Every structure is written in structure tokens, then in C-alpha cells.
Amino acid sequence: MTMRNCILQRSQINFYFKRYLHEKSRLENGPNFEHFLKQNNTTSDDYQGNLVLRKGEQRLRIPPWLKTEIPMGENYAKLKKTLSKLNLNTVCVEAKCPNIGECWNGGEDRISTATIMLLATGDIVVFLDAHCEANTGWLEPLLARIKEKRSAVLCPSIDMISDHNMAYGGTGFGSVGGFWWSLHFNWAPIPKRIRDAQKSRIDPYPSPTMAGGLLAANREYFFEIGGYDEDMEVWGGENLELSFRTWMCHGSLEFVPCSRVGHIFRPGHPYNMTGAKGKGDVHGRNSMRLAEVWMDDYKRLYYMHRRELIGKDYGDVEERRAIRTRLNCHSFKWYLENVFPEKFILDENVLAYGETRNPNSQLCLDTIGKDEKGTIPLAVYSCQSGASANQYLTLTKDNQLRREDGCSITSDSTSIVLTNCDYSDHKQTWTHTNNGTLVHHPSNLCLDVEGLANNDQVKLKKCEPNKLSQQWLFRHYPK
Known part of the structure; x- marks a missing residue:
């Protein structure tokens, strides 16, 4: 059940009363049944049903588009009985909701819902x-x-x-x-x-x-x-x-x-x-x-x-x-x-940020959409031209290669993972050199995509000058 507080101030009561008078006037002076038929590109002469009870007829048949299904079902009956026993009023009943049968009976998922009206008058x-x-x-x-x-x-x-x-x-x-x-x-x-x-x-x-x-x-x-x-x-x-x-x-x-x-x-x-x-x-x-x-x-x-x-x-x-x-x-x-000075802002007061690309292979560092609440592998995937948040990394001024909450470290000297920065080894840092390499410290190894394909975990290898698979570019370098 969904609970909702309904509190009416004096100004709201005046507003709803004026609206009531306005709507009442509209109904009294407004369109009749023939107007409704004309809205549907037909006239009362074209209408196949009966508008008045004819001689000899016992009852006037309601056209299908005016009929509504009678609410019923096991869940509906159970919820109705429970609400009555607890003396709870619902928006569903007060507003004469036409979908009450579907909501109270649960529809396809069989989960019954009702909106209960409570008047909050206490101090808290x-x-x-x-x-x-x-x-x-x-x-x-x-x-x-x-x-x-x-x-x-x-x-x-x-x-x-x-x-x-x-x-x-x-x-x-x-x-x-x-x-x-x-x-x-x-x-x-x-x-x-x-x-x-x-x-x-x-x-x-x-x-x-x-x-x-x-x-x-x-x-x-x-x-x-x-x-x-x-x-x-x-x-x-x-x-x-x-x-x-x-x-x-x-x-x-x-x-x-x-x-x-x-x-x-x-x-x-x-x-x-x-x-x-x-x-x-x-x-x-x-x-x-x-x-x-x-x-x-x-x-x-x-x-x-x-x-x-x-x-x-x-x-x-x-x-x-x-x-x-x-x-x-x-x-x-x-x-x-x-209030939240600990919150990391990905693109402020940093050395570089955004999509991190190896130009030669057109592979980018990527989380592959894995749940970053835990430790996950840092992988590579075809670059998405800045369209994928999974490829957004930052190189900070304290030399962390990181995501929003996860920092890049190695636990086995070769493979890179992202783990929560609050608990990661901050002695592991990164430098981004003029020739584009991303160098891990203290290992002094370089991030390398040699032999890698989509979804593969990125590796550390011995740094080699001008090796294309070790060159990286961030999308943004703040001045």
C-alpha cells in the first residue's frame, strides 16, 4: 500500500471551493450527449444504440464505450475487506477511480496497491x-x-x-x-x-x-x-x-x-x-x-x-x-x-579527464558496465567518442587514475582493477608522460593494450619508448 499525507490549508480550501463552483457551472451549461457524439464525427441520427427507452423495452442498453468492468477478484475482495476493517479511506474509492479493479486485484504482477488518505495534524x-x-x-x-x-x-x-x-x-x-x-x-x-x-x-x-x-x-x-x-x-x-x-x-x-x-x-x-x-x-x-x-x-x-x-x-x-x-x-x-567536500568532482581541479583512448587501436579504458560498488577489472572496449560514461576516467593532481569512487591499482603486478578509493593503496600512483604513456608507480610499468580486444582486462608491461600500444590520450586536458 502507498501512504500519502493530505493536508489542506485555508487557502487550498478556498481554491477548491471556487473550482467546484466553476466546474458545477460548466456542467450545468456545458455540452450535452449530442455534443459528445459530434466530437466523435458522428451524430445522434447515426448512433445505433438507444438514447431513450422505447415502447415495449424492459431496459436501455448501454453502449460498449460507456461500460466499465465490475471490479472483482480474490485480491480485490481481500483488500476491500482489510481496508474496511481498518476503517481506512482511499483515494481510489473517493475519486471513483475506474481502474480500481486492476489496482486492487493486482493486474498481471498480482501485487495489490491502494492509495490511503491520512490527515497529518501532529507537530511531527x-x-x-x-x-x-x-x-x-x-x-x-x-x-x-x-x-x-x-x-x-x-x-x-x-x-x-x-x-x-x-x-x-x-x-x-x-x-x-x-x-x-x-x-x-x-x-x-x-x-x-x-x-x-x-x-x-x-x-x-x-x-x-x-x-x-x-x-x-x-x-x-x-x-x-x-x-x-x-x-x-x-x-x-x-x-x-x-x-x-x-x-x-x-x-x-x-x-x-x-x-x-x-x-x-x-x-x-x-x-x-x-x-x-x-x-x-x-x-x-x-x-x-x-x-x-x-x-x-x-x-x-x-x-x-x-x-x-x-x-x-x-x-x-x-x-x-x-x-x-x-x-x-x-x-x-x-x-x-x-556539506560534502569528500565528493569527487570528475572534471574540476584535475590534470586530465574524460574518455581515455589508445589512438593506435581505438580502444578505450572501460568498466564494461560492471557494478562499481565492489572491486572490478579495468578493461578496454572500442571507443564511443565520449558517448559512454563507462569510459570516463580522471587523472587527479595527486596522481590517482580513477573513476567517481574507484581508483586504479594492481594486485598482481600486471592486471589493473578499480577498487574503492577510501580503501585503496594510495602509494600506487600514475604519471602521464609527454609521449602519452600512463606509467604505474612504484612498478614503473606502462599501461599496454598489445594483443587485447573488446572486454579484455588492461595490463601493465615494461615501458618501451614510442610503443604505439602504450600511448594514451585523455579527451580533456584543463589549462
Whole structure:
């Protein structure tokens, strides 16, 4: 079930009442049935059905295009009974939704959904995913911190519940929320600067982002800064949008170690991820909305990952942009410098960046689309002329050859892997010489594509002057 808070202010009530009067007038003075037929390039004379009951007829037959299927089915009946027993009102019933049978019965995936209306009137709003289990004493630490700081949006420590046997594991401590430039959420170790600032390990601590679905906030403050973007659909992007907005608009986002909530981390999404507006990619469209409103010029790094979305429709965002103006919010550059200085920016203050090409073979360094949360081989693949984010690498001023979170190292003296920079061997460095070689240190071996084809892992070999298979060019060399 999807839960949603519905709060009507006095101005909203006046707006809807005026709209009601307007629509009522339109219905009373508006088109009749014959107008409808004319809209379909026909007339009442052409219509084959009956408009009035004729003599001798027992009932007037409704034309097929006015009929709707009676909602039924095992899941439908079960959900209807459950909602009635719990005395819950739904948008589905109140709005007389014509698709109620399909939603409540589950459609092809057999997963029933209903949108429940709740009236939030308390001082605090709390959002928890349906697949959560709140631990003992989880709420009090959140309330205490909000009392101390009205503008703090808080997250509990998130423990893991197994999706195999429902076992509860206490793993939700020692991390902050981060993000990939593709605008997916990730976890990161608590930075030393934050640990050093804590008076004790149980103090609330700041986090650049939240995982989403588990948060508490002062109700008035939550809506003052814009609540949720109501034009986002289904799943994805809303957690980062709220995170960026909270920090940039003078609030704070914090994890509270003494509040613990278990969460089932599922391997996939048990619901439709296409959405009416997302047209098959709700995360993409949702993320476009947050990038266009909050990320300023840094949205370039999102579109580097999602080039196919450039120029696509993301809806009207003027109301969301008005929030930045009304609250005099900071820039995204301020957010990166003050909230998340650990975030690596792939094309700023670096020696070289972009597609890394061997001109002779037209092979480029490539991740081959592997999951970069772990250690993966650094491979080669035919160059894509800058169109593939998998081929985007950076040579930093501290001589690391890296991706967004992964640094290039060798573990066997010949093969190169990408591993998380926080845990990699920083004594392994790279230099890019005038003749184009990429030299690994301390081995003093060169990156070489000799004998390699698409998908092969790149190797280190003895450096040879002017050897074509050892020459590399980055797409960009900042001045």
C-alpha cells in the first residue's frame, strides 16, 4: 500500500471551493450527449444504440464505450475487506477511480496497491517504508532532536532485515548517505571530520543525503521547504532531491544513532517502474527534475551518465525553482564545498579527464558496465567518442587514475582493477608522460593494450619508448 499525507490549508480550501463552483457551472451549461457524439464525427441520427427507452423495452442498453468492468477478484475482495476493517479511506474509492479493479486485484504482477488518505495534524511527520520494523525506543531520540533543532530532518540508523528469512541484523551504524553522479544513492564511511566533531558516538551526525523512505521532521518545517515534489512518480530521486533541498535551504539532514529501524533491502522492485509520465524510466525523469532545479551547472555530470535524456520532457519545475528563490537557498557548489567536500568532482581541479583512448587501436579504458560498488577489472572496449560514461576516467593532481569512487591499482603486478578509493593503496600512483604513456608507480610499468580486444582486462608491461600500444590520450586536458 502507498501512504500519502493530505493536508489542506485555508487557502487550498478556498481554491477548491471556487473550482467546484466553476466546474458545477460548466456542467450545468456545458455540452450535452449530442455534443459528445459530434466530437466523435458522428451524430445522434447515426448512433445505433438507444438514447431513450422505447415502447415495449424492459431496459436501455448501454453502449460498449460507456461500460466499465465490475471490479472483482480474490485480491480485490481481500483488500476491500482489510481496508474496511481498518476503517481506512482511499483515494481510489473517493475519486471513483475506474481502474480500481486492476489496482486492487493486482493486474498481471498480482501485487495489490491502494492509495490511503491520512490527515497529518501532529507537530511531527514520520515516514517509514511499509517493509520496515521499528525497534524499541526508536521514536524518542528523533523527537528530542527535532525539539532541539526545528530545521533538522532526521533519519534513524537503518538496520538490515533479511529478505530471505526476516532475520534482524544490527548493521545500521557507521555510515553516511552519499550519491553517484548518476543520481543513485550510496553509502559512504563517516568522514573523519564528522567523527572528530562528535562529543560521543551516540550524538546525531550530519549526512549529505538520506536513503529515503525513513525520516522524521517538524511538520510545518517539512512543508515550508516544499514537502515532496508531487510531480515525481513511483520511486527514485525524491530522497536526493529532499536531501539537497534541506541542506541548500538552510536546514540540516542528520542520522540519529539511538533511533534504530529495521528495513528489508529487496533485490528488486515489486511494482511497476514505468509510470505514466516517466514513459518507462521514472528514475530518469525524477532525477532530471532534481538536477534541473537544484544542481546548477553540475547537472552536466548527471547528463554525462544519462545522455539519452538530454532534451527529454521533465515537466514543469517553476514551482520548485520558486522554492529556491523564496528561501534564498545556497548554490549546489556551496553544498559540495560545505556539506560534502569528500565528493569527487570528475572534471574540476584535475590534470586530465574524460574518455581515455589508445589512438593506435581505438580502444578505450572501460568498466564494461560492471557494478562499481565492489572491486572490478579495468578493461578496454572500442571507443564511443565520449558517448559512454563507462569510459570516463580522471587523472587527479595527486596522481590517482580513477573513476567517481574507484581508483586504479594492481594486485598482481600486471592486471589493473578499480577498487574503492577510501580503501585503496594510495602509494600506487600514475604519471602521464609527454609521449602519452600512463606509467604505474612504484612498478614503473606502462599501461599496454598489445594483443587485447573488446572486454579484455588492461595490463601493465615494461615501458618501451614510442610503443604505439602504450600511448594514451585523455579527451580533456584543463589549462
